[in-house]
Amino acid sequence: MKKMIIALSIALSFTIPSLAFADQAACEAKAVSKEGKPLYGAAKDASIKKCLGAAPADKGCEAKAISKDGKPLYGAAKAASIKKCEGA
Structure with missing residues (x-):
């Protein structure tokens, strides 16, 4: 085996x-x-x-962390967005 x-x-x-x-x-x-x-x-x-x-595979969710205006998120909003993306 x-x-x-x-x-x-x-x-x-x-x-x-x-x-x-x-x-x-x-x-x-x-x-x-x-x-x-x-x-x-x-x-x-x-x-x-x-x-x-x-974007590398490990930064996929980080690259998707953008606001409705198309601007990158920062701080708690970015962390929440990444957590939601990885959990999905």
């Missing part, structure tokens, strides 16, 4: 990074200008970052 768990964890450690590279490749393919030409340099990096998701 122990060997099976170790084997599965090793197998998963190889598949997860390959999934991330597949997403990166897909985002690189989408990095094109309005005219359909491929982007280069900082514009390409920004496009890929936006495609992959600007």
Whole structure:
């Protein structure tokens, strides 16, 4: 049983990074200008970052803590918003 768990964890450690590279490749393919030409340099990096998701997974609820006006929340309001998001 122990060997099976170790084997599965090793197998998963190889598949997860390959999934991330597949997403990166897909985002690189989408990095094109309005005219359909491929982007280069900082514009390409920004496009890929936006495609992959600007907010990391652990900051997802923190990024959603905004007021009705679209401004970021602070203090107790931010804490309550994050707690509600994580609990949902």
